[in-house]
Amino acid sequence: MSDPQPVYLSDYQPPAYRVTHTELTFDLDPAATRVKARLLMERHSEAAPDAPLVLNGEHLKLISLAIDATPLDAAAYELDDEGLRIAQVPERFVLESEVEIAPQENTALEGLYQSNAMYCTQCEAEGFRRITFYPDRPDVMATFKVTVIGDQQHEPILLANGNPIERGELEGGRHFVTWEDPHPKPCYLFALVAGNLHSVEDHFTTMSGRDVTLQIWVEKENLDKTEHAMASLKRAMAWDEQAYGREYDLDLFMIVAVNDFNMGAMENKGLNIFNSAAVLTHPQTATDAAFQNVEGIVAHEYFHNWSGNRVTCRDWFQLSLKEGFTVFRDQCFSADTNSAPVKRIQDVSFFRTAQFAEDAGPTAHPIRPDHYIEITNFYTLTIYEKGAEVVRMLRNLVGEESFRRGSDLYFERFDGQAVTIEDFVGCMADASGEDFSQFMRWYSQAGTPDIDAHGEYDYVQGEYHLTLRQRTPATPGQPDKLPLHIPVRMGLVGTKSGQDLTLTLNGEKIGKDAVIHLREDEQTFVFTDVAEAPVPSLLREFSAPVKLHYPYSREDLAFLLTHDSDGFNRWDAGQRLALLALDDLIAAHRNGVEKVMDSRVVDAFKALLNGPMNDKAVLAEMLTLPSEAYIAEQQPIVDVDAIHAAREFVRQSLAMALRDEFLAIYEANMSDEAYAPTPEQIAQRSLKNVALAYLMSIEDEQGLALCEAQFAADHNMTDVRQALTLLVHSDRDDLASPALKAFGEKWAHDPLVMDQWFTVQVSRPQPDVLERVKYLMQHPAFSLKNPNRVRALVGAFAQNRVNFHRLDGLGYQLLADVVIELNRLNPEIAARLITPLTRWQRFDETRQALMRSELERIKAQPLSSNVYEVVEKALA
Numbered sequence: 001m002s003d004p005q006p007v008y009l010s011d012y013q014p015p016a017y018r019v020t021h022t023e024l025t026f027d028l029d030p031a032a033t034r035v036k037a038r039l040l041m042e043r044h045s046e047a048a049p050d051a052p053l054v055l056n057g058e059h060l061k062l063i064s065l066a067i068d069a070t071p072l073d074a075a076a077y078e079l080d081d082e083g084l085r086i087a088q089v090p091e092r093f094v095l096e097s098e099v100e101i102a103p104q105e106n107t108a109l110e111g112l113y114q115s116n117a118m119y120c121t122q123c124e125a126e127g128f129r130r131i132t133f134y135p136d137r138p139d140v141m142a143t144f145k146v147t148v149i150g151d152q153q154h155e156p157i158l159l160a161n162g163n164p165i166e167r168g169e170l171e172g173g174r175h176f177v178t179w180e181d182p183h184p185k186p187c188y189l190f191a192l193v194a195g196n197l198h199s200v201e202d203h204f205t206t207m208s209g210r211d212v213t214l215q216i217w218v219e220k221e222n223l224d225k226t227e228h229a230m231a232s233l234k235r236a237m238a239w240d241e242q243a244y245g246r247e248y249d250l251d252l253f254m255i256v257a258v259n260d261f262n263m264g265a266m267e268n269k270g271l272n273i274f275n276s277a278a279v280l281t282h283p284q285t286a287t288d289a290a291f292q293n294v295e296g297i298v299a300h301e302y303f304h305n306w307s308g309n310r311v312t313c314r315d316w317f318q319l320s321l322k323e324g325f326t327v328f329r330d331q332c333f334s335a336d337t338n339s340a341p342v343k344r345i346q347d348v349s350f351f352r353t354a355q356f357a358e359d360a361g362p363t364a365h366p367i368r369p370d371h372y373i374e375i376t377n378f379y380t381l382t383i384y385e386k387g388a389e390v391v392r393m394l395r396n397l398v399g400e401e402s403f404r405r406g407s408d409l410y411f412e413r414f415d416g417q418a419v420t421i422e423d424f425v426g427c428m429a430d431a432s433g434e435d436f437s438q439f440m441r442w443y444s445q446a447g448t449p450d451i452d453a454h455g456e457y458d459y460v461q462g463e464y465h466l467t468l469r470q471r472t473p474a475t476p477g478q479p480d481k482l483p484l485h486i487p488v489r490m491g492l493v494g495t496k497s498g499q500d501l502t503l504t505l506n507g508e509k510i511g512k513d514a515v516i517h518l519r520e521d522e523q524t525f526v527f528t529d530v531a532e533a534p535v536p537s538l539l540r541e542f543s544a545p546v547k548l549h550y551p552y553s554r555e556d557l558a559f560l561l562t563h564d565s566d567g568f569n570r571w572d573a574g575q576r577l578a579l580l581a582l583d584d585l586i587a588a589h590r591n592g593v594e595k596v597m598d599s600r601v602v603d604a605f606k607a608l609l610n611g612p613m614n615d616k617a618v619l620a621e622m623l624t625l626p627s628e629a630y631i632a633e634q635q636p637i638v639d640v641d642a643i644h645a646a647r648e649f650v651r652q653s654l655a656m657a658l659r660d661e662f663l664a665i666y667e668a669n670m671s672d673e674a675y676a677p678t679p680e681q682i683a684q685r686s687l688k689n690v691a692l693a694y695l696m697s698i699e700d701e702q703g704l705a706l707c708e709a710q711f712a713a714d715h716n717m718t719d720v721r722q723a724l725t726l727l728v729h730s731d732r733d734d735l736a737s738p739a740l741k742a743f744g745e746k747w748a749h750d751p752l753v754m755d756q757w758f759t760v761q762v763s764r765p766q767p768d769v770l771e772r773v774k775y776l777m778q779h780p781a782f783s784l785k786n787p788n789r790v791r792a793l794v795g796a797f798a799q800n801r802v803n804f805h806r807l808d809g810l811g812y813q814l815l816a817d818v819v820i821e822l823n824r825l826n827p828e829i830a831a832r833l834i835t836p837l838t839r840w841q842r843f844d845e846t847r848q849a850l851m852r853s854e855l856e857r858i859k860a861q862p863l864s865s866n867v868y869e870v871v872e873k874a875l876a
């Protein structure tokens, strides 16, 4: 068997033949679905007249093939595992084919598959080739007409993209519905759903006064879990009109909830298919975080209707064109709908933990990679989240108005086309007159830039000299990096006044909060007329996806924590202060020295707890310590045990010193108001639950009683889940076991709640977790075929730092065993699951060896190209 080979961006060629119209007929059957395709095709004007027709096709049983109604005999084409090649075709022709596929055997969940008793599809990126022979590439856009035939009893509902135009009964208890989508689209946006589904319906009137019917299709027992998704959809539709001038373009918009789904959701034209976890909510079953997640994902998929569907990607190297932009759009939507500072804090906190780690590891890649083996491996934090950060920088560089003009231009200029990242940035340049040639390096260079900042105040001259030095570390295949154009938003906070000072740069007053542009390897910015010694507040609102290093003293940080006018940097100052204390404690733990709590951290927290409570959501974030994963990111070599011990020590020290304050906060924020996912209620619950977590960290008697009462009150899942987590993660198994049992019995019928039950258990710090994971993998509610279950149990275990990284290597072994098994069933999920093992370089030698040997063991198996690509990179 030869190793899978990469595809290169530089090899891009326009398609020799395009499809202008596609007609499909599906005759559904679990073991033998028949798919008839009728494609109107024509040769590209620049293609050679003798160019062969090459169509993708995988796992298809060819029944018949004809061109312009003439059947082709076997000598007229070549067929292999990857598709079909016809040496000679006319300039314009109709290609007809019939194939057979087996949805029930499709455990990869790409193409047409079955989830419970229903049929559904997932075609992005390259799933359509498992449905029919087709030029499966995003730059081929066609109108579609689709007929779905199913059993009247088993599949009363038959859905596809666009509008239903015909339906009828057939013999043998079968029926059909024909759908037409007038908007040309690439085949990755094709969708079909069939099953016994029920819908909740609503309406939206667009800004031009058109009525759009909105439907959410679910299994019957989930009809009471759609309200929030529907409300979110309507908010997103209105927001896109107001913020981008984009209106929905069909009469019908449908969302379907599916139990078995590889990702969160999929933006198929007019028929979004969602992982049930990303759409279903109910106060009793979903946490606040889940409610917010649903809102963000519903909006994200809806926004794709313009950023992705109407204007799509020329090729998959341009994936961030639609994903980075759409993530940026959904982030702004959620910021407008909820607490903007908290949204930014949560996004950045996740980004700096997970994307920075990706950028520093063996799978690091640019936002626009120049080659890949398996495109499904590139639906990454870099393409999505770093891509969004780059769009955010563009907006901040050109300003809001030019950004809107640029996006209007982009949608007008490229409507109905498949385009590149240059096309997008070009519109921003045209709309603003800015030059983005250096900025484009953000798209081609992988790795997180380090910025070393150094400041000096000259009392005599009244000047502040700020020197910034940038360096992007080498990443695989990219040893040398060029300097990037980095916008650094900043202020100078006067140490006497506690206020932002007016910034004068090169004789020009630039305001109290301004963006300076770092373009060289090193630049010094001289601020004049600086009347008092300042503390610099740098990279406000995280104005660029970089690591900023400044030698702040703890006094500086305590000062910024109270005085910075930028809420984000106030939070960040607290995180930095905690990190400095944690550093000392990690060292103490390693050296076997007694741990001593830094009183400055206690004082800072005390000030927060006794300060104004006007923004509870931000306060809850400020009181939350950096996660073990984020602390690990800051360490040269990750010592999981020392990090855990140090963080626990800080938590407990704070809890002991501030017990009364936490109790008071808890009590002040208790409420028996009916649950609503409003920003106010969410803020109040977060603050209350942060306080409860501190109290539980010292197993405070009163805290324990409150926790048990919160669990028993059963008011809403946010509170129940927090109480259950705190009980299960405490050493009080006498209290935890009955709670777990009660929860598991109560929710045995609800897979999404059972996922939470799995996760809570396997993320506890106690050393029995590995055995629990093994035991729970045998639980009737668990299945390796369901990605949500795998993520909830095995994925969550691999995030449990002290237990996954056990020194006997059994955690690694368990993960590798699952990867090997999943490689056969679902390569996309298997490849994602390996991620924690790919980070072996960050650990001590013993763990490195253990992790590598598991990677080697995986590599010795016959592998899917997905898993092969990841393991190959990890061991390179």
Ligand code: B3K
Binding pocket: 124, 125, 262, 263, 264, 265, 266, 267, 300, 301, 304, 323, 376, 379
């Ligand atoms: N565009 C989809 C991605 C699905 C790809 C799965 N291999 C989800 C999203 O970003 O909206």
Ligand code: ZN
Binding pocket: 300, 304, 322, 323, 326
């Ligand atoms: Zn997306």
